[in-house]
Amino acid sequence: MIIGDYHTHTTYCDGKNTPEEMLLAAIEKGLKYYGFSSHAHLKYDESWNMSHASQEEYIKEVLALKEKYKDKITVLLGCEYDLLSDNDLSKFSYVIGSCHSIIKDGKYLSVDHSEQTFNECVKIAYDGDYYAFVKDYYELIATAAQREEFTFIGHFDLISKFNYGYKYFDEDDQRYEMPMYRALDRLVKAGKTFELNTKLALSDKRTEPLPSTAKWLDALSECGGNIIINSDAHTTSRITDGFDEAKAFASKYGFNSSLILTPNGFEEINF
Ligand SMILES: [Zn+2]
Numbered sequence: 001m002i003i004g005d006y007h008t009h010t011t012y013c014d015g016k017n018t019p020e021e022m023l024l025a026a027i028e029k030g031l032k033y034y035g036f037s038s039h040a041h042l043k044y045d046e047s048w049n050m051s052h053a054s055q056e057e058y059i060k061e062v063l064a065l066k067e068k069y070k071d072k073i074t075v076l077l078g079c080e081y082d083l084l085s086d087n088d089l090s091k092f093s094y095v096i097g098s099c100h101s102i103i104k105d106g107k108y109l110s111v112d113h114s115e116q117t118f119n120e121c122v123k124i125a126y127d128g129d130y131y132a133f134v135k136d137y138y139e140l141i142a143t144a145a146q147r148e149e150f151t152f153i154g155h156f157d158l159i160s161k162f163n164y165g166y167k168y169f170d171e172d173d174q175r176y177e178m179p180m181y182r183a184l185d186r187l188v189k190a191g192k193t194f195e196l197n198t199k200l201a202l203s204d205k206r207t208e209p210l211p212s213t214a215k216w217l218d219a220l221s222e223c224g225g226n227i228i229i230n231s232d233a234h235t236t237s238r239i240t241d242g243f244d245e246a247k248a249f250a251s252k253y254g255f256n257s258s259l260i261l262t263p264n265g266f267e268e269i270n271f
């Protein structure tokens with residue numbers, strides 16, 4: 001049984017469906033909890049996230065839907081905050097701490113916008129050195145350890161999104177593994193929960209799960225860390241997509257439970 005999905009988008013950011021359409025689909029799927037997590041404002045590229053004004057509209061609409069459907073589902077109001085975001089977080093009941101971009105020598109570089117942009121960033125800002133980009137990415141996401149407002153870490157290994165088949169860099173190389181494990185260690189020590197993002201690890205035209213996710217799942221399980229499974233759905237059809245595969249995948253690395261989020265905080269649920 002799937003209980004909750006907390007990483008989801010709507011037309012308030014880069015999602016394709018309205019909040020009500022998403023919520024009705026979640027009810028249809030029988031979820032007990034549904035979390036809205038529109039992208040928080042990012043001044044460097046405003047094309048895929050909420051403005052400060054639309055954030056207020058978003059909060060109003062989600063709270064109205066929470067009330068309207070309270071007999072059918074429990075709604076949680078959240079947002080997906082980028083480490084370079086600048087919005088007020090005081091009204092959210094949970095916050096996903098994610099890293100989609102970094103600033104290098106004053107230049108804004110997107111990690112996940114498109115494969116072409118990703119390569120241009122490495123060429124322009126790192127003289128083609130993918131490992132230097134990897135190191136800066138993991139150093140930035142490690143700073144989430146100091147952010148108490150982050151409820152969990154979103155798609156920890158997003159930097160590997162376009163590297164399937166080790167197309168651009170070798171993830172078994174120390175230059176990949178060391179920065180990743182250092183970031184994981186800092187986040188675990190700060191008590192952070194990690195998201196197993198089904199869109200990144202299992203979908204996106206993948207025939208096999210993302211290798212980098214297998215690496216960190218293994219390391220996280222070794223040190224007794226926790227995961228939360230989310231879809232990162234941008235359309236109604238993708239809500240809870242890949243959850244069964246995610247449980248089977250996590251089980252291979254020693255997990256037999258994941259966390260769900262309730263209005264009173266995390267609860268552990270066995271697979
Ligand atoms: Zn994201």
Ligand SMILES: [Zn+2]
Nearest residue numbers: 007009080232
């Ligand atoms: Zn997202």
